[in-house]
Amino acid sequence: MTIIDIPEGWPADEARALAVQDELRARVVLDETGPEPGTGTVAGVDVAYDDVRGVVAAAAVVVDARTLTVVEESTAVGKVAFPYVPGLLAFRELPAVLAALRSLTRAPGLVVCDGYGRAHPRRFGLASHLGVLTGLPSIGVAKNPFVFGHGELGPHRGDTAPLRADDGEEVGRALRTQPGVKPVYVSAGHRTALDTACAHTLLLAPRYRLPETTRRADRLCREALAAAVL
DNA sequence: GCGACAG
DNA sequence: ATCTTGTCGC
Numbered sequence A: 001m002t003i004i005d006i007p008e009g010w011p012a013d014e015a016r017a018l019a020v021q022d023e024l025r026a027r028v029v030l031d032e033t034g035p036e037p038g039t040g041t042v043a044g045v046d047v048a049y050d051d052v053r054g055v056v057a058a059a060a061v062v063v064d065a066r067t068l069t070v071v072e073e074s075t076a077v078g079k080v081a082f083p084y085v086p087g088l089l090a091f092r093e094l095p096a097v098l099a100a101l102r103s104l105t106r107a108p109g110l111v112v113c114d115g116y117g118r119a120h121p122r123r124f125g126l127a128s129h130l131g132v133l134t135g136l137p138s139i140g141v142a143k144n145p146f147v148f149g150h151g152e153l154g155p156h157r158g159d160t161a162p163l164r165a166d167d168g169e170e171v172g173r174a175l176r177t178q179p180g181v182k183p184v185y186v187s188a189g190h191r192t193a194l195d196t197a198c199a200h201t202l203l204l205a206p207r208y209r210l211p212e213t214t215r216r217a218d219r220l221c222r223e224a225l226a227a228a229v230l
Numbered sequence B: 001g002c003g004a005c006a007g
Numbered sequence C: 001a002t003c004t005t006g007t008c009g010c
Helices: A014-027 A089-102 A126-134 A194-204 A212-227
Strands: A041-050 A055-064 A070-079 A110-113 A138-142 A160-164 A170-175 A184-190
Touching (some): A041 A212, A089 A126, A110 A194, A126 A138, A170 A194, A184 A194
Parallel strands (some): A041 A110, A110 A138
Antiparallel strands (some): A055 A070, A170 A184
16 A cells, blocks of 8 residues: 655646646547457456545456456555546545556556546546546546436347537547446546447446445545555 | 436 | 434345
């Protein structure tokens, strides 16, 4: 377990955070297909908080994309760097997540984030931000809808419904990963196409609604938070 | 102005 | 995110 360090110049207020998003948004790469589903390694990242103590813990769990076997794990703990503000989640979660990713032995082929990428008010959600900062292909898989609604989708595993922006662009997709169960919300983050993102998500969730990567990362960061003594 | 609002 | 009991079902 490593200690989190707040990156130099990390925004301390909403106005600066918005400015950072506006600048970094131009660096997102959306014309790459992304890693072949079922190949290489995939990292899941998640964060847990203790707002009373002001402590945050992050975890990164890397699995083999084909077998879903855990290849490596890492955690990081430290102090909360930013409050939760819808639309600015990255500024709260990234310092911890970056610290956890940095301590991995080898870079994963894809990073799955808890939240959105393109399907964001300013098209620069957590997953896109992480991708730009690390250079790694990334996608967002959220548990709840954010600013974009969608129509009904079929009840079968693999059924989808587009998340559309005002201009009609499909910025994400509601994806049914388990029959008859509430869907997850997928969007491209960086260097990955939406189709690829959905394919990976489906392969990562053979048994439960959420990808194994985020399920494992969720458990691990909670354990790290409970063990933290800051 | 009033809600809605990833984690 | 986090606070929390029981309960229904495989």
